[in-house]
Amino acid sequence: MLSEQSVPVVRATLPAVGAAIGDITELFYRKLFTAHPELLRDLFNRGNQANGEQQKALAGSIAAFAGMLVGDPGARPDALLARIAHKHASLGITSDQYKIVHRHLFAAIAEVLGDAVTPEVAAAWDEVYWLMANALMAIEAELYQRTRVAEGEVWQGMEIVERDEQTPDAVSFVLRPADGGPVRPFSPGQYVSVRSELPDGSRQIRQYSLSSAPGRPEWRITVKRVTGDGRPDGEVSTWLHSRARAGDVLDVSAPFGDLALADGGGPLLLASAGIGVTPMLAMLDHLHTTGTTRPVAVVHADRTPADHAHREEHLGLVAALPGSRLHLWYEEPGRNAPDGARTGRAELADVDLPEDVTVYLCGPVPFMRAVRGDLLRRGVPARSVHYEVFGPDLWLGQE
The missing domain is CATH 3.40.50.80 (Nucleotide-binding domain of ferredoxin-NADP reductase (FNR) module)
Incomplete structure (x- = not known):
């Protein structure tokens, strides 16, 4: 919940921040990757950075969260937060990275909005950021605990035991733990991340839904090759289609995702x-x-x-x-x-x-x-x- 003094400030400045949020997020990512190029190389999706979709998603989440805080100060947008937190957990995001994001995001806000960012405005939006960040960190900590992994330590080697061409542009991979242990449990509808080392040395991460039921000794993912629509070909999907074969070992995360089939008997x-x-x-x-x-x-x-x-x-x-x-x-x-x-x-x-x-x-x-x-x-x-x-x-x- 926003403090009483911050609610009117955020409400009054939300239109201006909302109007500039696209410029803010673009500058934020530029500052972030200049200071930490390893994040673009090994964590963030380079394709989504290039086409601007990640910037739009970040802008949308910040604006939506702030709007909910001032529109209904007593509520917390759990659905919004859960979806982001599951994605973060699947990437192995750690709590210390929120401080890095804060530093470069607020530098971008100050540069884009200039003198409009008074100490009062900066304090109010700082509160918005840490309300969102702390809520996400709490959910992510719970997800890591539930999965029985240390913060960010979500990766394990999974051997490809079967590769099947499903369509001209979709291939499925049956996976089992390379160490011979059991697969982790999951809920129907969840996904895993796959981290692939590409020819330029980067380790790019993408998410793929588990496409068979839990309770089996193996997992299955199905990968569609990303091509066309005026965009560059997908880096990871292209690599998996062209290079991944039975016997190879992939770096795969624990299962996450808030789209999970609920128990019950309803239609x-x-x-x-x-x-x-x-x-x-x-x-x-x-x-x-x-x-x-x-x-x-x-x-x-x-x-x-x-x-x-x-x-x-x-x-x-x-x-x-x-x-x-x-x-x-x-x-x-x-x-x-x-x-x-x-x-x-x-x-x-x-x-x-x-x-x-x-x-x-x-x-x-x-x-x-x-x-x-x-x-x-x-x-x-x-x-x-x-x-x-x-x-x-x-x-x-x-x-």
């Missing part, structure tokens, strides 16, 4: 698009292996049947669940589309939405925004809709 809607199918596969696999009787509606959208990663497994898991129903959409179905598949983009008009339905979404942000909008218009409470974003969360604070 579910699992909606995905493209490679967003991966956490849904883990959920469906878990529901099947545990013999659930929960009503499950499954919506999936893809470009073509050939682009639908794990297509046969996906359809088979849905068919094996009693009372489940599949709603399948392809932009270009062609001749090989499964029976019942429709042409175009996913719509929810034919999807039954019981009053107590719990919804899980994963896929491109435009897809999730459209689906969530349909759900809210049909009366599904916002608290019942959970999502996962691959990459920087440009939706922070908007749910």
Whole structure:
């Protein structure tokens, strides 16, 4: 909770800070990486820095957090904080790094806003920062404790025991601990980070959903090669597609992620698009292996049947669940589309939405925004809709 003296200051200056937040975050990262080039080399996603998405995500999270503090001073935005904290834990972020961020962020604020940053304004926004940072550090400490690792020590060697080409641009890897020990437990829907040493010596990190149920002696991840759309090819996905083979050992984090299938017996809607199918596969696999009787509606959208990663497994898991129903959409179905598949983009008009339905979404942000909008218009409470974003969360604070 913000102090009484800081609430009016933050409220009065939020429009100015919000208007300049893009310039502030851009300058912040430039200062940060000048002072600590190892962070760009070995921690931050260089692709997301180059295309500006990380700057937008940081700006969105700061603005959303500050807006919540002044809009509802007695509340704490737990959903916003949890999503960031899980991502931080999967990267092995440590509490001392928040001091580094603070130093360069406030230097950027002072430089961009100039004389507008009075001692009173600086003190109020310093309070905002440390409220957010301390809340994140507390959640991350709990995550590390729950995972039974020391702060930041999330990495272990995982051997590739199987590689399967799923589609022309998606490959799956079955992994087991290289030391012969058991895999760590996880909840269906969570992800792991993979840290890859690239030809230039950098160690870049990316997150991939675990795409099979927990309780097995191995994990599975599915990696889509990032290409096209006017962007540079993905560094890590390209490396994994071209270089990673059975017998290789990858540096993999413990599982994290707040998109985790909750226990219970209520109805579910699992909606995905493209490679967003991966956490849904883990959920469906878990529901099947545990013999659930929960009503499950499954919506999936893809470009073509050939682009639908794990297509046969996906359809088979849905068919094996009693009372489940599949709603399948392809932009270009062609001749090989499964029976019942429709042409175009996913719509929810034919999807039954019981009053107590719990919804899980994963896929491109435009897809999730459209689906969530349909759900809210049909009366599904916002608290019942959970999502996962691959990459920087440009939706922070908007749910």
